[in-house]
Amino acid sequence: MSFRVHEEAVLEIRGLAKSYGRVEVLKGVSLSLFAGEILALVGDNGAGKSTLIKCLTGTVSPDGGSIRLRGKDFAPLSPRQSIASGVSAVYQDLALVEELDVATNLFLGAEPLKLGFLVDRARMHDEAGRRLEELGISLPSTRARIADLSGGQRQAVAIARAVARTMTRERGAIVVLDEPTAAMGVRESELVLGIVRGLRERGMAVLCVSHNLPQVFRIADRICVLRSGEMLWCGRTEDISMSGAIALISGVSPAEREDGGQGL
Amino acid sequence: MNRLPQPFWIGLSVVALSIFFSRLSPRFLSGENIVNIMDQSSINIVVAVGMTLVIASAGIDLSAGGNVAVCGIVIASTIKAGFGVVPTVVVALLTGAILGLLNALLVVKLKINPFMATLAMMSVLGGGALIVTQGIPIYGFSPDFSWIGRGKVAGFPVSVLVCAVVVSAGVFLTRFTRLGIYVAALGGNEEALRRNGVSAHLYKSALYVLCGACAAIASVILTSKLNSAEPLAGAMVEMNAIATVVLGGTKIRGGFARIEGTLLAGILMGVIRNGLVLAGISSYYQQFVTGFIILAAIIVSERSKEEKGRKK
Numbered sequence: 001m002s003f004r005v006h007e008e009a010v011l012e013i014r015g016l017a018k019s020y021g022r023v024e025v026l027k028g029v030s031l032s033l034f035a036g037e038i039l040a041l042v043g044d045n046g047a048g049k050s051t052l053i054k055c056l057t058g059t060v061s062p063d064g065g066s067i068r069l070r071g072k073d074f075a076p077l078s079p080r081q082s083i084a085s086g087v088s089a090v091y092q093d094l095a096l097v098e099e100l101d102v103a104t105n106l107f108l109g110a111e112p113l114k115l116g117f118l119v120d121r122a123r124m125h126d127e128a129g130r131r132l133e134e135l136g137i138s139l140p141s142t143r144a145r146i147a148d149l150s151g152g153q154r155q156a157v158a159i160a161r162a163v164a165r166t167m168t169r170e171r172g173a174i175v176v177l178d179e180p181t182a183a184m185g186v187r188e189s190e191l192v193l194g195i196v197r198g199l200r201e202r203g204m205a206v207l208c209v210s211h212n213l214p215q216v217f218r219i220a221d222r223i224c225v226l227r228s229g230e231m232l233w234c235g236r237t238e239d240i241s242m243s244g245a246i247a248l249i250s251g252v253s254p255a256e257r258e259d260g261g262q263g264l
Numbered sequence: 265m266n267r268l269p270q271p272f273w274i275g276l277s278v279v280a281l282s283i284f285f286s287r288l289s290p291r292f293l294s295g296e297n298i299v300n301i302m303d304q305s306s307i308n309i310v311v312a313v314g315m316t317l318v319i320a321s322a323g324i325d326l327s328a329g330g331n332v333a334v335c336g337i338v339i340a341s342t343i344k345a346g347f348g349v350v351p352t353v354v355v356a357l358l359t360g361a362i363l364g365l366l367n368a369l370l371v372v373k374l375k376i377n378p379f380m381a382t383l384a385m386m387s388v389l390g391g392g393a394l395i396v397t398q399g400i401p402i403y404g405f406s407p408d409f410s411w412i413g414r415g416k417v418a419g420f421p422v423s424v425l426v427c428a429v430v431v432s433a434g435v436f437l438t439r440f441t442r443l444g445i446y447v448a449a450l451g452g453n454e455e456a457l458r459r460n461g462v463s464a465h466l467y468k469s470a471l472y473v474l475c476g477a478c479a480a481i482a483s484v485i486l487t488s489k490l491n492s493a494e495p496l497a498g499a500m501v502e503m504n505a506i507a508t509v510v511l512g513g514t515k516i517r518g519g520f521a522r523i524e525g526t527l528l529a530g531i532l533m534g535v536i537r538n539g540l541v542l543a544g545i546s547s548y549y550q551q552f553v554t555g556f557i558i559l560a561a562i563i564v565s566e567r568s569k570e571e572k573g574r575k576k
Contacts, residue, residue, distance in 0.1 A: 095456035109460035
């Protein structure tokens with residue numbers, strides 16, 4: 001964990017614990033996230049990844065441990081509070097309205113108004129176009145309906161919205177992505193990965209939950225492995241091999257494991 | 265052929281049927297009769313505008329007819345108590361809005377399925393109207409009040425002008441305000457709305473209140489036209505309104521609120537009714553024919569959706 005010792009972490013999670021009834025989902029998990037990095041959180045189903053994310057976005061309140069955001073205690077009680085603090089998440093279901101167009105979805109709940117009550121559609125489309133362009137996202141039109149877009153394009157819109165919400169404190173803003181390329185083809189995945197890399201270049205901190213290890217190894221700066229609610233390993237991507245990661249995730253130790261995980 | 269929006273086909277049907285009916289009866293296309301059709305359609309269209317909002321949000325209001333009946337009784341009582349037209353209309357609007365709010369509370373707070381909640385309310389309101397009046401209509405209002413249903417301004421019946429205002433307000437709300445966006449979002453993905461920090465409950469409630477207010481406006485026109493408050497006046501009002509909404513292209517499972525489509529569909533239903541009467545065909549056929557037209561409209565709109573799905 002000597003990654004960028006000179007830089008303070010944007011997000012510091014220490015000893016985070018959460019139980020649902022008798023089931024301990026998080027058993028004192030610690031994690032640091034820095035600006036301008038992509039941190040991949042990997043682990044099998046039920047490892048506690050979703051719960052960890054939910055603690056960050058205010059949908060679940062942890063039982064123990066601490067979360068510090070930019071050096072201050074952070075305990076969001078609702079998604080709204082979490083977004084206001086610069087932590088925005090894109091869930092797998094994307095939360096887009098298919099019937100509405102791209103711009104309307106980008107600004108859902110935060111539509112620009114004129115005269116205080118009229119939706120300023122011209123400005124909405126202008127700004128939507130500008131924001132998508134900044135992120136290097138190309139779509140047929142900001143007037144295209146979500147229903148007419150591909151999976152990758154939809155993910156792009158959802159990411160753009162998450163980024164737009166945290167725009168106010170861009171440096172050190174945190175974007176949480178839950179399986180951003182699930183069920184996507186190669187070309188679509190590349191599109192999304194390109195956008196995620198773009199976020200890193202803009203100095204954002206990206207926490208990406210994924211099952212897709214080949215992709216994780218391509219884009220992540222660091223990898224953290226969760227298993228049964230415990231953080232088994234956190235370190236630089238180059239310090240662990242794919243088979244090592246698989247062994248950690250599954251708990252099955254393969255005979256020919258090339259040991260890169262010094263964290264063990 | 266399905267690329268064209270449903271309102272286009274409704275408009276085309278209005279024209280085609282008008283030509284057909286004018287063949288059967290030359291009086292059909294007279295200026296007097298056209299105004300007549302608009303006048304007869306106004307009540308249904310007013311209810312249907314409110315219904316469009318609720319249906320687009322993936323809800324429904326089956327209690328609209330009961331609401332019309334109850335508002336009628338409230339109007340009659342208010343006038344009989346000696347109040348003027350303006351206070352009477354205000355009281356009616358408040359009554360309609362409160363009944364709408366009641367629906368909203370059932371749906372939003374008690375989380376009862378809108379169909380069941382408003383079905384129960386339909387029964388409660390319809391039964392209540394019968395209990396209060398003992399089934400006997402209340403007659404005899406001031407001529408001032410009759411003006412709303414029978415008067416004219418610049419050649420247009422007041423009811424048509426009121427209807428025009430309600431339709432314009434509906435178009436304005438859905439096209440230019442946040443409510444319009446949230447109606448579609450409620451119908452499409454309520455959770456998305458919530459996740460983005462919008463109070464889905466607040467906006468959903470507003471829609472039921474607006475729908476109740478529309479029923480109240482319709483009740484004012486109807487009570488004034490009949491010059492009596494009929495406890496059974498609301499029968500089939502909600503069914504006709506729902507049919508009009510669906511015919512107008514608003515999807516029954518929610519999505520965009522197509523107020524313009526509702527207007528055209530309301531005119532189409534008026535044309536059918538009026539045309540059949542002028543052609544000397546029994547009015548019983550009206551309901552029968554309307555049913556087939558609604559079926560055709562639904563088949564067309566479902567097929568166009570399928571085709572789009574295949575294209576992807």
